[in-house]
Amino acid sequence: GAVVSQHPSWVICKSGTSVKIECRSLDFQATTMFWYRQFPKQSLMLMATSNEGSKATYEQGVEKDKFLINHASLTLSTLTVTSAHPEDSSFYICSARASSGSLEETQYFGPGTRLLVL
Amino acid sequence: AQTVTQSQPEMSVQEAETVTLSCTYDTSESNYYLFWYKQPPSRQMILVIRQEAYKQQNATENRFSVNFQKAAKSFSLKISDSQLGDTAMYFCAFMKRGSEKLVFGKGTKLTVNP
Numbered sequence: 614g615a616v617v618s619q620h621p622s623w624v625i626c627k628s629g630t631s632v633k634i635e636c637r638s639l640d641f642q643a644t645t646m647f648w649y650r651q652f653p654k655q656s657l658m659l660m661a662t663s664n665e666g667s668k669a670t671y672e673q674g675v676e677k678d679k680f681l682i683n684h685a686s687l688t689l690s691t692l693t694v695t696s697a698h699p700e701d702s703s704f705y706i707c708s709a710r711a712s713s714g715s716l717e718e719t720q721y722f723g724p725g726t727r728l729l730v731l
Numbered sequence: 732a733q734t735v736t737q738s739q740p741e742m743s744v745q746e747a748e749t750v751t752l753s754c755t756y757d758t759s760e761s762n763y764y765l766f767w768y769k770q771p772p773s774r775q776m777i778l779v780i781r782q783e784a785y786k787q788q789n790a791t792e793n794r795f796s797v798n799f800q801k802a803a804k805s806f807s808l809k810i811s812d813s814q815l816g817d818t819a820m821y822f823c824a825f826m827k828r829g830s831e832k833l834v835f836g837k838g839t840k841l842t843v844n845p
Contacts, residue, residue: 722776
């Protein structure tokens with residue numbers, strides 16, 4: 614149980630285009646989903662927290678107009694990198710936290726998405 | 732604010748041996764959770780073990796166990812009978828009860844040698 618998928622796993626795009634990344638909890642309902650960014654050989658940096666049906670809460674320094682987050686259902690959150698530039702190239706990871714039960718208070722992570730902006 | 736410190740950037744161990752990864756944290760909270768996550772070369776973050784602060788008993792999951800010392804704010808991970816598949820980055824993380832955010836340490840890169 615507690616499986617989180619992320620799609621796509623790899624994306625290469627041209628500078629100026631927008632890229633959408635999907636995060637799904639496959640076998641549980643997630644009240645809250647999180648989006649992280651990870652630079653090489655570093656720890657995870659929280660970008661934003663999204664709750665189903667409400668606006669995402671962004672961490673300080675993260676541009677909300679650049680990184681659009683939508684949490685339309687209890688199993689799906691999307692991150693859209695708008696007008697991507699080479700400096701947005703990174704590894705993006707989502708996680709989901711269960712709504713209730715024994716999985717509560719634990720974040721389960723997706724496999725990540727490597728974004729390369731040319 | 733809470734902080735998590737992993738003082739060992741890199742460690743190595745021979746296959747079948749035991750290794751302990753250290754983690755200390757700083758908090759004024761009394762009710763919280765602690766986690767160890769593993770990130771192998773595939774970069775998929777995998778939950779290894781979870782500890783609730785109000786439980787005195789140390790959590791165990793097969794070959795993985797923790798030594799939770801609440802007064803010392805220490806949460807070390809012991810891996811017994813190390814396997815090649817244990818090669819990964821290991822992150823210690825803290826979460827205050829009622830908060831949604833994980834606070835991560837910088838990680839320890841563990842290499843299991845054949």
